[in-house]
Amino acid sequence: MGFPSSPAMSRALDLARVAAAMGEVPVGAVVTDPSGQVVAEAHNRTRADRDPTAHAELLAIRRATAALGTERLAGLTLWVTLEPCAMCAGAIALARLSRLVYAAPDPKAGAVVNGPRLFGLATCHHRPEVVEGLGAAEASQILKDFFARLRRGDGR
Amino acid sequence: MGFPSSPAMSRALDLARVAAAMGEVPVGAVVTDPSGQVVAEAHNRTRADRDPTAHAELLAIRRATAALGTERLAGLTLWVTLEPCAMCAGAIALARLSRLVYAAPDPKAGAVVNGPRLFGLATCHHRPEVVEGLGAAEASQILKDFFARLRRGDGR
Numbered sequence: 001m002g003f004p005s006s007p008a009m010s011r012a013l014d015l016a017r018v019a020a021a022m023g024e025v026p027v028g029a030v031v032t033d034p035s036g037q038v039v040a041e042a043h044n045r046t047r048a049d050r051d052p053t054a055h056a057e058l059l060a061i062r063r064a065t066a067a068l069g070t071e072r073l074a075g076l077t078l079w080v081t082l083e084p085c086a087m088c089a090g091a092i093a094l095a096r097l098s099r100l101v102y103a104a105p106d107p108k109a110g111a112v113v114n115g116p117r118l119f120g121l122a123t124c125h126h127r128p129e130v131v132e133g134l135g136a137a138e139a140s141q142i143l144k145d146f147f148a149r150l151r152r153g154d155g156r
Numbered sequence: 157m158g159f160p161s162s163p164a165m166s167r168a169l170d171l172a173r174v175a176a177a178m179g180e181v182p183v184g185a186v187v188t189d190p191s192g193q194v195v196a197e198a199h200n201r202t203r204a205d206r207d208p209t210a211h212a213e214l215l216a217i218r219r220a221t222a223a224l225g226t227e228r229l230a231g232l233t234l235w236v237t238l239e240p241c242a243m244c245a246g247a248i249a250l251a252r253l254s255r256l257v258y259a260a261p262d263p264k265a266g267a268v269v270n271g272p273r274l275f276g277l278a279t280c281h282h283r284p285e286v287v288e289g290l291g292a293a294e295a296s297q298i299l300k301d302f303f304a305r306l307r308r309g310d311g312r
Binding site (some may be wrong): 087 | 208225226243244247250
């Protein structure tokens, strides 16, 4: 797709696969510092944690701020396998993340290029640099396989 | 203002005052079950927790799901002293809360009647009943006092 390979997105895709194996909607997220080091990572855990806010992005942000002991993640990049929803896009802005790299767009619930297009609104006070498409084919296939398995009834 | 008094909103306002005393932006939230019993409550803790996602609403939702052992809060009401931001409005929809009662509107960062007006979008898959204005004067005064004190430099 013209994108260079990326260890951070590869890791996010692996985390999505781990989520799928647990019966969670397969989305993975990684936060890296300016040198490319992984600061935090997470996958969806809404079912395991019985927590509707336990999306990969929100957990990765909370883990990154805990790891760094800071409320703001300026200079850092969030890599995620699916376009963030409104909750997660809002959290990305609140955390002041410098960059968002996501794989597949989410026409159903996305809030970056779909739905509210949150970062373009006057009520959004921080706009990260956004890169879409890195790893998109792979991320979409993981989601497709997961939901096909669910429909067949052999999901967990 | 024509609203009946409400123990839940009174409690949310008290929680906002507790937040202010801690140097946190004064917003309080309470979740009640259909009988009016308080299931969970929280105030802003972004500074104390060094967590940009630690808004009153998000914490109250997480505490309510933990208290009830369920991922969804159907039938429950969230009472909050300020119009929720995009992150929190998104979380309210994901949690399937039946009702949102908030005090003051937030033209700067609100996402219910301001900004994205999130619950009206096709990418939002649950629309709670929304009541605005209960306790608004008191909630606004608490916020105004807090920011005036901050500007004077005697905030903590």
